[in-house]
Amino acid sequence: MSQHSHPSRPGGQGVGARILRKEDARHLNGQGNFIGNMTMPGLQEVAFLRSPMAHARIRQINIEDSARVQVITRADMPDCQDIYAASTLPSYQASSMPPLASGSVRYVGEPVALAFGESRAVAEDVLEEIEALYDELPVYGSVPASLAAQGDLLHEGWQDNVFVTLRSDVAFEEHAARADRVIEHSVSLSRQCMLPMEGKAVLAYWDFQADQLVVYCGSQIPHMHRTGIAQFLGMDQAQVRVISPDVGGAFGYKCVLHQEELCVAWLAKTFRKPFRFMEDRREHLIAGANTREHQYRLKAHISNEGRLLALDAEIDIDGGAYSVWPFTVGLEVGQALGNLPGPYDFRGYRCRTRGVGTNKPGFMPYRGVARTGVCLAIEQMMDQIALAVGKPSWEIRLMNLVQGEQMPYINVANKHYDSGDYPESLRRALAAVDVDAVLARQAKGEPDGRLIGLGVASYTEQSAHGTSVFASWGTAVIPGFDQAFVRMTPDGGLEVRVGVHSHGQGMETSFAQIASEILGIPVAKIKVVHGDTGRTPFSTGTYASRSLVMSGGAVSKACKELLPRVRKIAAHMLKTDVDRMQHQGDTFSADGRQISIAQVADAWYINPQHLPEDVDPQGLELSVGYKPKVDTGSFTYASNAVVVAVDPSTGGVEVLKYVVVEDCGVMINPMIVEGQTIGGIAQGIGTALYEEMPYDEFGQPLASTLADYVMPGACEVPNIHIEHMESPSPNTEFGAKGMGEGGAIAPPAAIMSAINNALRSTGAQVSHTPVTPHRLLSAIRAAAQPVNQQDKQPVSEVQA
Incomplete structure (x- = not known):
């Protein structure tokens, strides 16, 4: 599905090698170990009675006597606390989420009672013996409805229906005063499932x-x-x-x-x-409809040539009914505030962002955490600036991007961009998509009447941000050092234990490659253990594109500390000095003699008579903690270029060509990087064109099956052309950066830009994801209505 351009490293299995993922073999052979496959004597299956109401008081729960021993309600669980997600963010109002609803229900689908039996079917039959009676309360099915509430707020003791409001003002008035023009634009994203x-x-x-x-x-x-x-x-x-x-x-x-x-x-x-x-x-x-629902209102203060001088923004995030543990809804709000400036160089910034409570499931972090929304917003604004000043949109971006010679760069939101060349990635994306050919095709027109559009989008992905960042958000658990435990086995293999968890990222392979790079042990002889608190060192886990940098860095440091112990034993067995010994692969040599790592391990475990007198008694195992040199994160980035065909008669959109030029620092395994990028783009295409959970005025979800909730399939995801750049981070082991979320960030922005570019001749614009046929046709019809010339302008503008 992908093409690539990468300065590959010759030979070996270590850093930079394109080797197949170790973990795939068990999955391809049906040997995975999933919870659904597990069996256990006496296992009881659980089913939940869920609220049919979006907001109501629970008047009574009636349970048939025959079912009572198999049913649990909140009253039966006095020794279980509500899930309470605290935060030190100013203005934060905490919510208390009961394991089973108590007193009130706050969204459709909230668990009210549970039943258990020897099978799921039996448990569901028991649920039929439960009757829950409700008294309706006002439903807050949208941000405006929730903000207008006067009484019966979402949670008792709240002052209003807002979880948290955050603000930033960095030299805004100073830089806005220098602007020649002000451009206004609004965009929004629909609620999604994961x-x-x-x-x-x-x-x-x-x-x-x-x-x-x-x-x-x-x-x-x-x-x-x-x-x-x-x-x-x-x-x-x-x-x-x-x-x-x-x-x-x-x-x-x-x-x-x-x-x-x-x-x-x-x-x-x-x-x-x-x-x-x-x-x-x-x-x-x-x-689980609990992510992506953002609304943006932006004002860009620009010069006449299109230089962004200051940005004014208001962001509303539909936070649902509960703040989730441990990150809280404040994570999304904080990420939106801090990441809206993206890869652009401007010095005036004013932003208000808030998480608003509604009668929907609680908002959770989804791949890209806020950055998909902020990328859509800032990139659509770049398009509006280009329209206003009459320049191609990519020229405006190239003018406003942080330049390579400015690195390292601290942006207006205090993000520390460690390395890279943002304009070069965009130039390479434009070359790969062949702008001149696309424009010629666009001018010529399609025989079938479809309209061709070209869109671009760039982003930064803050990865592996650590203690200082999360401490500023005041989350319940704050990441510190990630640890790795390494142990050489008696046969010369290696066991690596890490506290993060892999669920598709290929960590079992990548971490083995890091260890192999340092110790020379073949990847096949390296076992990575993860996912078990009884066997692994502590880590806050896998999120925020942190695992490769944090736990991978710990693996690197642990192997670097283990290597001198191995070398000392090998030198003694070779009867030479450590400094005169060569290390290649899993073999040490000196003066024509050689010894394998397996022989060194055998000496420690089985034949200690071969060890030097001053051998390290801690042996061939150790634990090491690791943090990058800079705690604020490493910054991956990419530019996307997309060509679409829009059918103005049906509203259909076909993605014809998709190009990504990405830079995640030094790649441990380029093939895994490409797989992550392609998977993220598929999800981003879903956000852009298909995926939406609509609600009616009563807070009822309107897409309860995959016949209603549309996802992209193989036919909707085009071949993706991927090119790599490598700007090593100066702050991490091997110069690597996290990149697990990046693929999902830019597609909605790039695709919406391409669609609007295609619609230029119609005067229509779309500004809401997903761009469904209905929304697209509605925009075309609205643009065709007879209105005055000022209203027909695709951009709202006032003179500064």
Whole structure:
């Protein structure tokens, strides 16, 4: 699906090698270990009774006597606390999310009661024996409705229906005063689901031998899941072990503590039996519609030639009914505030962003966390500036991007861009898409009447941001050092243990490549262990494109500390000095003699009589903690160029060509980078053209099946041309940067730009994702209505 241009490194299996992923073999052979495949004597399956109301008081819950022993309500769980996500952000209003609804329900699909039985079907039959009675409350199905509320607010004790409001003002008036013109524009994104192949999955039981609650869950953050489960069940963390086996996709959906997970853990703790819950697709669509819903109102203060001098923005994020643990809705709000400037160089910035509570599922971080929205907003504004000054949109971008010679660069939002050449990535994307050929085709016209459009978009992805950043957001758990444990095995292999978790990123391969680069051990002999709090060092987990930089950095540092111990033993066995010894692959040599790492390991474990007298008694294993030199993150970036064909008679959009020129620093495995990029772009195409969870005025979700919620398939994702640039980060091991989210950030912006470029001749514009045929045709019809010339202008402008 992809083409690539990369200065590949010759030979070897270490950093930069294109080797197949180790983990794929078990999945391709049907040997994955997923929670849904597990069996256990006495296992009880759990099903949840969910609220049909968006906002109501629970008047009464009636349970048939025959079903009572298999049903649990909130009143049955006095020893289980509500999930409470605290934050130190100013103005933050916390929400308390009960594991099962208590007093009120606040969104359609909220768990009200649970039932269990020997099968899911039996548990669902038991649910039929429960009757919940409700008294309706006002429904806040949108941000405007919620902001207008006078009484019966979303949560008791709140002053209004706003979770948090954040503001920034950096020299705005000073730089805005120098502007010649002011351009106004608004864009918005619809609410989405995340739709991993595997939904929520949790199995819990009591391990009597260890006297421990064991929770298997599909998790990106097993150590944080243990922290949350222990906290809300009132247990010591030593009494809880969380194991995350193979996970069928996550995308942010599995980096928070869900109500269902806490309920199943409580059941196992209380009844000392095994219980399991597997979310079905309808449950996910209804209760998992919890991301991407942003609204932007922007004012760009520009010079006559199109230079952006100052940006004024208001951002509203539909935060749903609850702030999720541990990150809170403040994560999305803070990321939107801090990342709106993107890759552009301007010095005046004023922004107000807020997370507004509504009667929808609680907002969760999704691949790209706010950056998909801010990229759409700033890139559409660049298009509007280009229209206003009469220049091609890419010329405006090239003028305003941070230039390569400015690196390292601290932007107006105090983001520390560590390395790169943003304009060069855009120039290469334009060359790869062949702008002149596209413009010629556009001018000539299509035989079938379709309209050709070209769009571009650039972004930065803040990856591996750490303690100082999360501390400023005041989240419940703040990342510190990531640790890696490495142990050489008696046969010369290596065991690597890390606290992050892989759910499609290829970490078992990438981390093995890092270790192989340093120690020379073949990748096939390196085993990476992750996902088990009982076997791995602590990490806050996999999110924010942090794992390769943080835990990968820890693996690198651990192997670098282990190597001198190995070299000392090898030199003694070769009867030479360490400095005279050569190390190539897994072999040491000197003076025509050689010894393998396997022989060194054998000496330590099996034949210690061959060891030097002053050998390090700590042996061939150790743990190392790691942070990058700069705590504010490394910045990946890319430019996307897209060609589309728009059918003005049907509203259909076909993506004809897609180009990405990306730079994630030094790539550990370029093939994995490309796979991550392509997967992210597929999700971004969904955001741009297909995926939407609409709600009616009563807060009812209107897409409860995949017949209603449309996703892109193989036919909707074109061949993707990928080119790589490499600007090593000066702050990380090997100069690597995180890049797991980047593919999903730019597609909505680039595709919307291309569609609007195609529609220029009609006078129409679209500004809301997804750009469905209905929205596109509505825009064309609106543009064709007889209106005065001022209203027909595609850009709102006032003279400064």
